[in-house]
Amino acid sequence: MKKIQVKVCQGTTCYVMGGSGSKSILDTLTEKYGDKIEIISVKCFEICHKQDSFSKAPYVYVDDELISSASLEKVINVIEGKLKNE
């Protein structure tokens, strides 16, 4: 089975805006989904540099789907949706 890629921004803007890359979120995702997902830390998606995008941080990609204002709940909802469609 192909793993779902969860790319988490570890950049300053995303950190300041809610810390989607915080250790507790990463630990929760790893604990809940184990080897069904692959978590990749990214320095900055460069999205935060665009006008109007700053306020929508933090950002997370689940495969090709971009999640803005990414909370743990939002990320889990997208992952669950993908797992149901497999």
Ligand code: FES
């Ligand atoms: S810091 Fe997250 S997109 Fe730039």
